[in-house]
Amino acid sequence: MQATDHLEWSGDIIERQQAPALQRILLAISGAALVALIVFLAALGINPTGGVPAVGAVVVMLTSMAGVAVLRRGRFRPAVLAASAGLVAAVFFVTVIYGYPAATPFLLVTLIPVILTGLLIETSRLIAVSAASGLIPALVFFLKPVIAPFVATVQPPGDLTVVAVALFLLVLFVVTTIIASFGPVLRQSLVAALAREQELAHLRDTLEKTVQERTAELQEALHTVEQREAQLQQTLADLRASQEAIRELSAPVLPVLPGVLIAPLVGAIDEARAETFVSNVLHAIERERAHHIIFDITGVPLVDTQVARMILRAADAARLLGAQVIVVGIRPEVAQTVVGLGVALNRMRTFANLQQAVIALSLVSMARQQNMSTSMNAQSSKVEDV
Numbered sequence: 047m048q049a050t051d052h053l054e055w056s057g058d059i060i061e062r063q064q065a066p067a068l069q070r071i072l073l074a075i076s077g078a079a080l081v082a083l084i085v086f087l088a089a090l091g092i093n094p095t096g097g098v099p100a101v102g103a104v105v106v107m108l109t110s111m112a113g114v115a116v117l118r119r120g121r122f123r124p125a126v127l128a129a130s131a132g133l134v135a136a137v138f139f140v141t142v143i144y145g146y147p148a149a150t151p152f153l154l155v156t157l158i159p160v161i162l163t164g165l166l167i168e169t170s171r172l173i174a175v176s177a178a179s180g181l182i183p184a185l186v187f188f189l190k191p192v193i194a195p196f197v198a199t200v201q202p203p204g205d206l207t208v209v210a211v212a213l214f215l216l217v218l219f220v221v222t223t224i225i226a227s228f229g230p231v232l233r234q235s236l237v238a239a240l241a242r243e244q245e246l247a248h249l250r251d252t253l254e255k256t257v258q259e260r261t262a263e264l265q266e267a268l269h270t271v272e273q274r275e276a277q278l279q280q281t282l283a284d285l286r287a288s289q290e291a292i293r294e295l296s297a298p299v300l301p302v303l304p305g306v307l308i309a310p311l312v313g314a315i316d317e318a319r320a321e322t323f324v325s326n327v328l329h330a331i332e333r334e335r336a337h338h339i340i341f342d343i344t345g346v347p348l349v350d351t352q353v354a355r356m357i358l359r360a361a362d363a364a365r366l367l368g369a370q371v372i373v374v375g376i377r378p379e380v381a382q383t384v385v386g387l388g389v390a391l392n393r394m395r396t397f398a399n400l401q402q403a404v405i406a407l408s409l410v411s412m413a414r415q416q417n418m419s420t421s422m423n424a425q426s427s428k429v430e431d432v
Contacts, residue, residue, distance in 0.1 A: 102140045307331065309340065309341055324363060
């Protein structure tokens, strides 16, 4: 298990995955600096000449180990920048002191921070490190005359072949370590990204299929709802027609004798049924040319103001059409209610029941027919006498 596994990581998930590889690289840089320190002291001796690159190696070691310590605290980018800054500073120090061409082999070291920042952090930091590494030759060119009196005693040996070869090998080792450490990580990241892309494509296809299925189901459900709505509209139309038929049947007007109609009322009377009753009575009088109409209220359980006013309104309208209204079926309790309400039904003839009204109207009809017959006989006799 890596040393960074127990940390509460402050960066993103990619940095967490790269942290073990960065730790190995920083340790490799520190180890290479230790080897370079030994080579410098062995090849150049323990003196000011050999002390210059030795100081640079110590700086690289310290900054690399500082980077490891920062990395263990969960800070990825500061660890990279610490190691890169140590490498650039060490190369700058040695180049300024040694000058050219003696410091040329040390410029190879600047490739390490460039590669390190390029692989691990954003482009802006890479440009900054690359610019700092590229400015070293220019700064040395301009600073050499100024610091020449101070570094005159430090004269590097003419032959730095051992140092150059050692630096090349160490830089090659560090670069190889960087690539070897981050190559698999990058490959795993690419493979994981490809797998996620394939998974997303599969999820997208599945989602599209699900959406199509849900759309088809929704359309079918909408079609079913439309059918049910059409059926409901038809049912409502049938219900209205049935209600209209029931309303018509609830207020029938029937002929019982020539010129005599009967309009029985049964059950409770509401406003709509009252309107239907009056309309049916008037149309029947006009259609049958009736001269009498009987309102039978035997089946009405309660006669209130509304029912009484309906009877009076129907009687007034019938009278205008030339028909007389007779009310039958007034029970004692109904009579008391009508009197209590103050409704005057004295404008209409009343009978106890339908039988009495029919008998009375039958006698009237028979008398009328006899009168008509007598009148016709009399007229016939007059005609014969003439």
